[in-house]
Amino acid sequence: MKIIADSAIPFLKGVLEPFAEVRYLPGKAISAADVRDADALLTRTRTRCDAALLAGSRVRLVATATIGFDHIDTAWCTAHGITVTTAAGCNARGVLQWVAAALVHLSRTQGWQPAERTLGVVGVGHVGSLVKTYAEAWGFRVLCCDPPREERERCGFLPLEEVARQADILTFHTPLDDTTRRMAGEELFRRMKPGAVVMNSSRGEVVDGAALLRSGLEWALDVWEHEPDLDPELLGKALLATPHIAGYSEQGKANATAMSVAALARCFGLPLEGWYPPEAAPSVPRPIAWQELCDTIGGVYDIGAESRRLKEHPGDFESLRDRYAYRREYF
Numbered sequence: 574m575k576i577i578a579d580s581a582i583p584f585l586k587g588v589l590e591p592f593a594e595v596r597y598l599p600g601k602a603i604s605a606a607d608v609r610d611a612d613a614l615l616t617r618t619r620t621r622c623d624a625a626l627l628a629g630s631r632v633r634l635v636a637t638a639t640i641g642f643d644h645i646d647t648a649w650c651t652a653h654g655i656t657v658t659t660a661a662g663c664n665a666r667g668v669l670q671w672v673a674a675a676l677v678h679l680s681r682t683q684g685w686q687p688a689e690r691t692l693g694v695v696g697v698g699h700v701g702s703l704v705k706t707y708a709e710a711w712g713f714r715v716l717c718c719d720p721p722r723e724e725r726e727r728c729g730f731l732p733l734e735e736v737a738r739q740a741d742i743l744t745f746h747t748p749l750d751d752t753t754r755r756m757a758g759e760e761l762f763r764r765m766k767p768g769a770v771v772m773n774s775s776r777g778e779v780v781d782g783a784a785l786l787r788s789g790l791e792w793a794l795d796v797w798e799h800e801p802d803l804d805p806e807l808l809g810k811a812l813l814a815t816p817h818i819a820g821y822s823e824q825g826k827a828n829a830t831a832m833s834v835a836a837l838a839r840c841f842g843l844p845l846e847g848w849y850p851p852e853a854a855p856s857v858p859r860p861i862a863w864q865e866l867c868d869t870i871g872g873v874y875d876i877g878a879e880s881r882r883l884k885e886h887p888g889d890f891e892s893l894r895d896r897y898a899y900r901r902e903y904f
């Protein structure tokens with residue numbers, strides 16, 4: 574059995590070798606020739622998994638160690654008998670930490686308290702649900718939008734336009750697909766309060782950057798259209814700018830690797846179900862009060878410093894991600 578794995582998936586080396594020949598390659602460099610005689614591909618967002626890569630190969634499983642799967646042509650894979658698995662929810666607490674750090678930063682620099690702000694949450698899946706729960710506990714008025722969930726569950730979520738109209742801060746946690754691509758554009762921004770803040774840690778293409786520049790709004794972005802080639806004006810004017818690392822917590826990465834290994838184990842009958850990186854510190858989910866968050870977050874994650882680094886070295890976008898010191902989840 575042969576496995577091709579992105580060399581930047583942490584905690585993986587040595588785990589699969591007793592059962593398979595494993596070749597580690599940089600995600601961007603993985604080619605059709607590399608996967609032709611492979612049975613499985615363990616990937617991240619940097620490998621486009623489509624017909625151009627997979628046609629004519631032996632690959633039966635594409636397991637991505639990420640929440641997002643817009644880099645995979647799932648329809649083509651399904652039609653060609655290739656199982657696709659994702660690491661749904663793996664880094665939800667990592668993204669929550671990014672949102673928390675951004676909110677604390679904004680409250681300090683703009684001088685407000687949570688009770689004075691309405692937070693709009695767009696996309697209430699693994700990440701958005703956590704953001705909603707914690708933000709409500711911190712004292713924000715939280716309004717949610719998730720049309721597919723509202724359709725299924727009738728849970729009282731509001732239309733996007735209504736959430737945007739009332740929000741002081743609008744944070745996006747949607748997958749990228751045809752219904753969400755550029756869902757935040759000119760028309761939506763026109764409905765928002767002047768000076769409201771758009772936060773995006775989902776996918777860059779969910780937000781129309783050129784429209785944002787013309788909008789009179791503020792923004793804090795972790796994800797960007799055309800990564801790693803960022804629009805210099807969008808970057809320069811951002812209140813916070815980070816290099817697509819919102820989910821880069823140690824536990825988030827460990828969860829992602831464990832979920833990918835479990836997918837391999839299921840698909841190929843390997844005795845690795847339940848495996849978890851022994852070196853990863855366990856997650857400690859717990860409630861945290863706003864004041865404790867304000868007092869502690871800077872010690873774990875200095876989002877302001879990270880933003881300055883990216884603004885000073887935009888050309889280092891990919892290397893800042895590659896060399897990232899994964900943050901510790903502490904709530």
Ligand SMILES: O=C(O)[C@H](O)[C@H](O)COP(=O)(O)O
Nearest residue numbers: 617618619639640641820821
């Ligand atoms: O989809 C996700 O899980 C995130 O966007 C993730 O943090 C990006 O993953 P990467 O390809 O950098 O591992």
